Amino acid sequence: MTGTTNADGWVRSWGASPQAAHDGLGSLDDHPPLADVTLRQVVRLSGGGRRARVRFTNEFGTAPFTIGAARVGLAASAPGAVRPGSERVLTFSGAPAVTVPAGAPILSDPVDLRLPALAELVISLHLPGRVETCTCHDPALDTGWTVPGDAVAATALPANARVLPVRALLSAVDLLPDTPARTVVAVGDSRTDGAGSTPGTHHSWPELLAGRLAPTGYVVNQGISGNRLLHDGIGAAVAARFDRDVLATPGLGHVVLSIGANDIGVSFAPREEHGPLAGFLGMFPGAPVTADDVIAGYRQLIARTHGRGAKVHATTIAPYEGAEIYTAAGDAARQAVNEWVRTSGAFDGVLDFDAVWRDPDRPSRIRADLHCGDHLHGNDAGYRALADAVDLSLFD
Structure with a gap:
């Protein structure tokens, strides 16, 4: 590795x-x-x-x-x-x-x-x-x-x-392992954090991936629920926390970027001053961003990761139609980002989470059996499907 x-x-x-404590979900x-x-x-x-x-x-x-x-x-x-x-x-x-x-x-x-x-x-x-x-x-x-x-x-x-x-x-x-090893760091938002999975069962996709890589695989989950790539809000932006949470990781070998969904979802969400989303969107300051802005952010993290001698992979952004923040314009931006992730060659590997979760009859939605009821986050089966779809040879 x-x-x-x-x-x-x-x-x-x-x-x-x-x-x-004031920058999370208020628990x-x-x-x-x-x-x-x-x-x-x-x-x-x-x-x-x-x-x-x-x-x-x-x-x-x-x-x-x-x-x-x-x-x-x-x-x-x-x-x-x-x-x-x-x-x-x-x-x-x-x-x-x-x-x-x-x-x-x-x-x-x-x-x-x-x-x-x-x-x-x-x-x-x-x-x-x-x-x-x-x-x-x-x-x-x-x-x-x-x-x-x-x-x-x-x-x-x-x-x-x-x-x-x-x-x-x-x-x-x-830990100090018996033989030399490297760590895979997954950095992302609530879908990486494991929102929607059963508490106490270790069913976030990074933890399930660790199970597939055991006994020699080291996987660290650096997801933050509500997190974004480019702007602070719920937690510091990935661009801001990347050095501390990812690049400073002892034994870093691979990074998996699974971020950008909230950047797009918040930027293109329906905006009414007194609408049902007003309070929620107030938690996410900063100007709206475009698909090109997200791609530019990815390029920065790729360069920073390669500068540390590690490999960097990306997940595509999964669907979210049915969630309150969904718009057709947001979905178009999501698909533009995904097309770049799949075809640019900028990453060392691609984990196509969109392909795993999307409903073949309505590709802008998550399959009904894979989300937790909110059309946004996985359930245990959904996160298992993501982890099982990962090509483990990426981390050789």
Whole structure:
């Protein structure tokens, strides 16, 4: 597998793109403040390894916060439980506690822990003080919990745990594999994030792709629901976050761009000052863009990826007729972008998601059995169809 120089051997096995709490879907709005609580979160790895380190994040924080204690361990069968004997204490430059500066991430020290491919890892951290502004990923399709006080050492989930609706203060897990490996990073919007799939089942298409590539494949999902290529809105634009979320990935080998649907959908959506979409469209600032603008954005990301020695592939944009934002003009722009993706030769590979999802009797719509009911996002079967259609030889 081709990719960037990776002299130390680390590869990313799991990730979630950081966002500001106010810049997502609002899932944390009614949650109590994070103060003197333990966060327990479960992540499903892609490829396996023998050592692990965790990347915590305060990248959208307005003040420092302190991690008083942190542990990792393999998940047991009960929700939030840790398999006895697999627990490892995390340290930071040898210390059990650390203060994470505002605007910064922090890596734990590595721990020796044998982690098989597709393992579920439980990550617990105690926050002795208050987190003023939570950097998170919204929503979390895997359940997490908050527990009062310091419960990082508890192997069973305490009875007073409360569901945490976002991925909080946690952005990546890196592993040291037994043999050299490279990571595939999928970057996109809600269709990459897994919106519409069954929570807790790992049915986003990047996670399903990881299952196909296991045990030696490493796939990281850097989708953000509501995200766009060229303008901020729900999450920073892909063009803005690309260096942090994609190009800085340890062991980067391949990038899959699956972005542009919201750029087009929002730009061509019906616009009435007091219409039903007014509030929704207000979440997406910036001037409308054209198919040519999206293509120019792709060209920039291609150049930046190739500059790092990695390969870059693209998915075509799937249909969306039936969704509230649909217009015929928007669909024409979508098809123009897709034609360029398929025929330009600019990408190292093409994943034709449009062809997989479109209804042969009405190509501007998703097949009824593949969307979750909104004509926009996949269901479990829809995301399985996307993952199963990927030519795995692209990642050799």
